[in-house]
Amino acid sequence: MNNINFFYKSKNLLPILFLLITTFMVSCSKDSDSNEPGDIEIEFDNIAIVNGVERQLTLATSGSTDYSYTNGKGQDFNINLLRYYITNIKLTGPNGEVFEDHIHVDAAGTEGIYLIDEANPASSSVILKSVPAGNYNKITFTVGVEENGVKEGAAGGNLDPATSKMFWNWNSGYIALKFEGQSPVSAGGTSGTETLGGVTKGIAYHIGGWKDVTGTAFVYNNKTLSFDFDTNAKVKKGQQPTVHMVFDVLKLFTGKNTIDFTGNNNVHKPVDGKPAAENIPTAFAFDHIHQ
Amino acid sequence: MKEKIVLLLAIATILISCGKDDVPIETSLYKLVRPDYFPQIIYPIENNPISKEGFELGKKLFNDPRLSLDNSVACSNCHVKGVAFTDPQHNPSVGIFNQSGTRNAPMIANMAFQSEFLWDGGVSHLDFVSVFAIENKKEMGETLPNVVYKLNNIPEYGPLFKSVFPKIDSITSPYLLQAISQYLLLLVSDQAKYDRVQRGKDNFTAKELAGKRIFEQKCASCHSGALFTNYKYMNNGLDSVFKDVGRELISAEASDLGKFKVPSLRNIMLTAPYMHDGRFKSIDDVLNHYQHGVKYSSTLASELSGTKQLGIPLTNEEIDDLKLFLETLTDYEFISKPIF
Numbered sequence: 001m002n003n004i005n006f007f008y009k010s011k012n013l014l015p016i017l018f019l020l021i022t023t024f025m026v027s028c029s030k031d032s033d034s035n036e037p038g039d040i041e042i043e044f045d046n047i048a049i050v051n052g053v054e055r056q057l058t059l060a061t062s063g064s065t066d067y068s069y070t071n072g073k074g075q076d077f078n079i080n081l082l083r084y085y086i087t088n089i090k091l092t093g094p095n096g097e098v099f100e101d102h103i104h105v106d107a108a109g110t111e112g113i114y115l116i117d118e119a120n121p122a123s124s125s126v127i128l129k130s131v132p133a134g135n136y137n138k139i140t141f142t143v144g145v146e147e148n149g150v151k152e153g154a155a156g157g158n159l160d161p162a163t164s165k166m167f168w169n170w171n172s173g174y175i176a177l178k179f180e181g182q183s184p185v186s187a188g189g190t191s192g193t194e195t196l197g198g199v200t201k202g203i204a205y206h207i208g209g210w211k212d213v214t215g216t217a218f219v220y221n222n223k224t225l226s227f228d229f230d231t232n233a234k235v236k237k238g239q240q241p242t243v244h245m246v247f248d249v250l251k252l253f254t255g256k257n258t259i260d261f262t263g264n265n266n267v268h269k270p271v272d273g274k275p276a277a278e279n280i281p282t283a284f285a286f287d288h289i290h291q
Numbered sequence: 292m293k294e295k296i297v298l299l300l301a302i303a304t305i306l307i308s309c310g311k312d313d314v315p316i317e318t319s320l321y322k323l324v325r326p327d328y329f330p331q332i333i334y335p336i337e338n339n340p341i342s343k344e345g346f347e348l349g350k351k352l353f354n355d356p357r358l359s360l361d362n363s364v365a366c367s368n369c370h371v372k373g374v375a376f377t378d379p380q381h382n383p384s385v386g387i388f389n390q391s392g393t394r395n396a397p398m399i400a401n402m403a404f405q406s407e408f409l410w411d412g413g414v415s416h417l418d419f420v421s422v423f424a425i426e427n428k429k430e431m432g433e434t435l436p437n438v439v440y441k442l443n444n445i446p447e448y449g450p451l452f453k454s455v456f457p458k459i460d461s462i463t464s465p466y467l468l469q470a471i472s473q474y475l476l477l478l479v480s481d482q483a484k485y486d487r488v489q490r491g492k493d494n495f496t497a498k499e500l501a502g503k504r505i506f507e508q509k510c511a512s513c514h515s516g517a518l519f520t521n522y523k524y525m526n527n528g529l530d531s532v533f534k535d536v537g538r539e540l541i542s543a544e545a546s547d548l549g550k551f552k553v554p555s556l557r558n559i560m561l562t563a564p565y566m567h568d569g570r571f572k573s574i575d576d577v578l579n580h581y582q583h584g585v586k587y588s589s590t591l592a593s594e595l596s597g598t599k600q601l602g603i604p605l606t607n608e609e610i611d612d613l614k615l616f617l618e619t620l621t622d623y624e625f626i627s628k629p630i631f
Contacts, residue, residue, distance in 0.1 A: 106338060107465035108458065153338050154418035154468035161422060162436040162464035169426045171541050172419040211415075217544035271543040 209270025349474025
């Protein structure tokens, strides 16, 4: 009440009022500047959690009998190759923010299809561009390439079968996740990209199967996973947060199913890959955000 | 005077229509045209528009044995044009190092209208069919990366690929596969007598008509439509114990054991040997199988597991008429077309 009277009575305060309003307007327009879309990085770190300690993976050269890891059955192994596809990335936020990564596939290249390859450190970083400004606290993605990637036909870029070596010719489609290594308990005879027939103790798990046809027994092994963040990733122009996701390769062999390296260790069919595929959801986890 | 004007007009009309027709005739040779009684085109043609240069490059690749490991086996070794792109010589076909395959080389025709390929339907896109043959250890035994490497080192191929796909800097696998598909897509067989009758330009003889009626009664529930297949996977009673599991390999479903894709019957009289493993040398062997040879197993097609007797009852006269009708599916223009 008093304030209103004060303004009414003090006409010489009008210039100040004008200044206040102008300042308010300017700061508003500054705000809208920072509401422009920005970039966000999703980092996929391949790790092994051994006795509760998170360790970065080391790849062994093909043929090496230096075994750094142990599976849930107490069987030692090493890793020669680890490669997987991440597609259909979607981010959502607490205030209705939604970003869906665009997918495009043709002979010239691909968009929205990411091939994470442990042998290529740069591939672990996925940078999503032109993400609407806002807070994001949840990520959804698919491990594997869905029908929308296969039905377009021959594709280049990350899907080029000659360079990715992630393609099945006999049951055409892309392998979702490829693991190759060696274990002293393996009887050998496996075949793969690195772990060839000559490698006596090879283990090869090529996990794929994209045909998801209702009413049939086709083994569909792609996994669509969602993870909540413990804090918001704030996206706006000039500020690029990094979301760190981890993939614990040891959990590929434990979890829903315990994989035995003395059993079927030469996996090249959807049906054979199902047990390890069912472990994929718990092998991935959200780790932290760098704002 | 009036007559002269009429004459001039007539000449002008002819000239105009000639001029109009010239261009379409040349380009229509390289255009995928769907006869109106065919199923829809399934291949996403907008991803890989066909050109004369693309078709010719695909044809060159199809006939080039350098796509195989020991430079001995081209696609055309086992898919011979004169017999509707099947293999009349070998049973089954022979790949690198004189290895025999396990399945009979299927006809290549009307590929644009199909959604799944090979005897078990494992390949879901035409572009990927050639990867299968190139990488199959018993067929061409190569790897796709190595074929790409070889092609980049054969001087004649670079400019050819560049003329079809101007934006590329080097040959990569998708362009190799697209070029082969451009060739395969245009291998449309739609000029058999059956097709002329469909277009109202010919008539069946009385015997052919009789054969057609028998076909419709006894064969067309599986060999249906203008391509004479229902595109399904079925067990036609060849075996009761299966050396080759067929569709089960792809679907991992026990009820698919011993099932194979129902083949198109177009050009059937040219495409011996028959069945997925090429076990029958003649059409008489095939018809004899359906008459007397069908074996029971749990996945046998219900069409062949009649209550009184397995198979399809046929009289000798019916068989003669049936063969006359099947002969009308032979497309002589298809197997002799110069551009193929």
